[in-house]
Amino acid sequence: MTVQPSHLVIGGGVIGLCTAYFLGKAGQRVTVIDRDPSGDTGCSQRNAGMVVPSHFTPLAAPGVVGQGLKWMLDRRSPFALRPGLNRSLWSWCWQFYRHANRRHALNSRELLRDLSLESRTLFEELAEELGFTFVRRGLLMLCESAAGLHEETEVAAEARSLGLEAEVCAPERLRELDPEVDLRVLGGVWFPRDAHLDPTAFLDALRRGILRQGGNIRSGKVMDFRKSGDSVVCALTAEGEELSAERFTLAAGIWSAPLARRLGLNLPMQAGKGYSFTLPQPTQQPELCYLLKEGRVAITPMGDKLRVAGTMEIGGSEGVINRRRLEGIITSFCRCFPAFKPGDFTGLEPWSGLRPCSPDGLPYIGRVRNLSNVVIAGGHAMLGLSLAPVTARLVVGLHAGAANVPRLDPARFGKTG
Template identity: 65%
Template sequence: MSRQSPRTVIIGGGVVGLCSAYFLAKSGHQVAVIDRDPSGRESCSNRNAGMIVPSHFTPLAAPGVISQGLKWMLNRKSPFYLRPRFDLQLAKWCWQFFRHSNRRHVENCSELLRDLSLESRCLFAELADELSFDLVERGLLMLCQSEAGLKEETEVAEAARRLGLQAEVCGPARIRELEPGTRIDAIGGVWFPQDAHLDPEEFLSALRRGIAELGGVFITDQIVDFRVTEQRVHSAVSLSGETHCADFFVLAGGAWSPPLAKSLGLELPIQGGKGYSFTLPNSGELPVICSLLKEGRVAVTPMGRDLRVSGTMEICGNELSIDPVRLAGIIESFCGFYPAYSKTDFEELEPWEGLRPCSPDGLPYIGKVRGIGNAIVASGHAMLGLSLGPVTGRLVSDLVKGGEADRRLHPGRFG
């Protein structure tokens, strides 16, 4: 690479940071990915459900979410929990979430999310060829056990078709046809054939390899501040006082982005949304299509011979304790849909937990920091970070070249 290549420092080596680094390196940048944790244990990207979901065109903030959330708060095993606490940032986040949980907001975002997802889906297919990882293109099954759940999902399927997405409402016979080798206890569901899945760890390793082959480097360090002079970031400063200089800086710190954004003068509302996963090794009755279990909000993903089962959304600040009652809720829900499995299959398994970086309007933050020409934010992807990783990387690379992202994604939209 020529000495004149622009240098870009990316803070955060999760899926968003790595995708940004890969697309920048491909367009000729010298990239350095800085992460404080080389093991990746803290990153939310490692052992998530691995689903690529154009079917998720409804933002997290949507009508009915608050009333459902309040009902779930009363049930210790439910898939949602908000830990009540005195915290001004949480109060502001909740207020913005409340303001955006309406039909107008959903209508304003659905096409944007669809377009981002479809572009990302195409980029995944290209990346699978370039970087050699396994992309399973069999769609996603949304499975329902209640009439009310099936009715809701049938309406989602209709909305998906109005947006030009493929969605097939299925009865039990059609589900058996799609999943002939696995018993599933569901009264029906919806098959979204354009969705896909992969093993996120395999994808992240492939990205790291690709970045290294393009000359990118990986640095273990914790960034605590930025030095800004004349409306440009000059360097990122680490805990030990070391400075990392570059032409451009990308903040992709997931749920930990807000304090760093603050040092750029940017208020970036993000709450950590904790989720858990289990990976059942060498599973017996292995489904071939990934699924979401409507009533328990549990995700089920075959990964090679293994099966990953994940769920819960706990708005808990950035703390990573494990709640065994909620874990039991995930297992119960999964075994209720897949009767070949029982609680004992999970006895020896260690749960993984990750913090989804949740913005209050359900849209990611992708854009330049106002008034600072060389600082870009890529964060707040909540439950879509893997799915939107490649399109985010492509957008970050465009922003560095002088492009603009959609204003609805602007990191300064909350002031």
């Protein structure tokens, strides 16, 4: 069977759905195809739901490699590298190492700030249009150690130099900001412009919005493409379908890398596996979202529930749950939020997601060179939700003829061999 949408978006995670919604608003007839349209197999469904202009430092940042090496010796730490005989992993690590320096961080911070701030504004508009709850109370970065607080105080100063609000807080101020929770920390930094939402509610709202626009969301696994001249003419599915379209957006998360290879594009990407738990009846319910500096754990209130998320396992694979990492998340959380006990997590099903991580910590958003009608949108690592609306806006512009932003160009690591 041959279907003819004008625009085929491959991947129904937060990037694909947001892009489809924005394309729909721009008058395009859109079909989203996902191997599992429920979204359960992707990374977007049960993440920490944070919208974070405070995250202007890319994943590849100074000090990250040294800290990562130390963490690798601790099986409960928030970071792991799954080594193997995988050439692409080692090549990714080498690129990551080359970018994890101050110069790259300084060169990236204005770009990330601008993308995040625009995305936040778009979230406000989307919340009005689509009717999901967007909580604008800020984020508290909590520090247990003097060294951690010192580092975050420097980040706060850097944030202010970039025009972002950031307040260094003693424990009394933390209590004022969120009186309902007990915290056992040395202090923290409040980023009042950060926000949070329930990602499942956001994705559902996007799906409803796309359907209301007359778009289509369907199941199918794209395996390859057929090209003619400088265009892709159809996507070929594992189910034997040929899906024709005038334009294509590839937004299949970590799985975009093998599909990009079919288009002649080298898209270095590694999975950064993370986990989350959702406490259905939390002992205390914070009003803000939190990050634990030392434990790298994210805590987000979602209605009556509380989500606790963390861990970055580079090279992690689908379906495998690492119990020690889960223990690490729970221990860090209970240490800083003493009203909670590890027993609160007994019987809760952990969720895991594979963050699509580029080696320079910047997303891939741009047209594929030599192909006039394909745009790539992915590689957002831990910022995929936060940057989804601005990504969608950029994709619409790229399909309308805007030039690639060089720092985000999917071809910045070269073509396939």
